[in-house]
Amino acid sequence: MNKFKLFLLCIITIWYLPGCKLNNSEKTKVVIYTSVPLNTKLSIKRIAFGDEIDSLVDSATIKNNHDSLVLYVSKNEDRAFRITLSGSYLQMIIVNDSKLIRVHINSFFNQYTIQGSKATASLNALGDKRIAIIKVRNLLGKKIDSLSKLNVDRKIIDPLKAAMELNNQELRNGDLAYADTVSNPAAFMEVNGLIDFENDFEGFKKFMLKAAARFPNYKPIRQAKDDAVSTAKIFEEEYEVGDQLPHITLPNEVGIPYSTSALDGRYYLIDFWSTWCNQCLLFTKAEYKVLQKHSDVNLAVVSVALDDQRDVWKKIIPKNKFNWIQLIDQKMWQGTAVRTLKFDSIPFNFLVSPRGKIMAKAIKPDSLESVISRLDLNKK
Template structure:
């Protein structure tokens, strides 16, 4: 189960309602390399996560001034015209900040850089993002090297490739662990509650959105960090209220996940028409992989599953492929072309197959990993996440 995903990268706001003592917050902006005519100040309330425009201003000679009233420290995003992404983010830890934005010379739709003055929290937020992104780039590059070497090895046996892939994956895992530790340390030392929550959301959003082995903080870690922030900043209403909301979300997520539950049994015909039941795999670790020949993400993921199967099949690992195809020829051709050398079943009913409501998934690829007793121990494993899970089971 993916952990809490309750903040979007760069667009997090903590808003609360404490009293009527609102404070005016002003952003004095300067932007170059743009033809934009309008600047907007955005807030994204924690309750809805939907951006709310709180002020707008014309851009004249590259300058603009935006103002709003706020009850407590929060994150504000600056957007230009109708651009898809904010061009900068600031924190209202001071009444007034000066912001300089440089849009890309080659792509004026994206910011090249921005600088903030007079706001220690905003400067710390920018420093965190730059450091985080630099570490994340290293992790992505390492993971891509492992994927490229694995793909090359699947096409043509390369001497020593397996050990090199293992070493790269181990490096990626270490880099992921270091990035998590860096983020937790930054959250704990932050001198502003909005900054702490931004850093937490930035990490969780990135970890949940990548198939690179970057592990999200689990629910207990998230609540513990928010507890620390609440104790450190007891008067910040939004942080105090966030814990209750997250506890409710955790409970709802636990109700939805398959992890820890017995896998529902089903029986479907294999490629020869012989009925195969999931229960026949008891006593093994089995990955139930829901896919289809027409599903491009599924086909792109198949080399990862093939590599995992070849590596761990001799150790008690099995796979049951469940296709949502409706054409037998396409299904069987995909099995042969992708070299899926494990049991495959399908009733050729596509989304009308009874396994869809049984396992309650709305998209593919989707999978569940089941232990020898028939209990689901993981779900949605893709890329290096599958390799890491199996490596932990079969050391």
């Protein structure tokens, strides 16, 4: 018999001691029943919040139906844990909000059930609602794409786009309603990561202040609240034309720090982009064409990538012939560029005078050439 088709039924108990000895009343016991191929590796990680990183609690390779490990998770603070299986996309999230949680996994049919955790049950119920809404949204998206390719009249496509927007709003409203009513802080943090406030930093601050009032003793929520307040404060006053633009220092392609103070006494354009931002790449390519056409203009250019994918960024630069100053801020929206220069979207840019004052900002790709010509920058 093919061993990868064997069904195993085993009880896995995983034992975790977080730095100090706890009695059983202070622990959550997780019992996992599995029906998986032989040699499947099962891993359980504590999900990170804030500056943390996911931490492995334990792992086991299923070799026979006598395998057994024991898992006790501290109940000192409710946290979310992710269970994964090698060779499978199946992932399960549990919250340690009870003394005993049972998980039944059948990877052959990509199915699982979780019993004993109210917070986990509520997260799964929300997940089911989200899946149903997303399926409708995907169908609408496919229909819009196919009709657009056929050059169908906009009167037919526009109602579909409106329906898709309502679908997105339904998804967001469901997430917000769950976040506002859920009683478990770890479950709140899980859904908090799904809600996109886009550039509404003030709205996100109010949202997190309300959450912190509901869960005053929960450290991850307090940290998220502090970050939201700090971020909102950054954008209370943006830099305008005529203001002095501060200098920033960031690493270039070879990791050497470069400061924009080196450009004092010159006109320079500083733009912000990312490798995953298609609109950004369109601007940067337009920028390249303008620079080629006006190579005699006394204008330095600095591109700052807000990107945590340094290797991808390094490959894109030579591929697209971006042969001007290239810097990267891998902390992205929490990094030096955003927090110092106070912009809240990309692509974005500033045109700066030799005295360091902003001459123009947020220049569109199709306006870049006319702006440079209108300002009559000095020739080299």
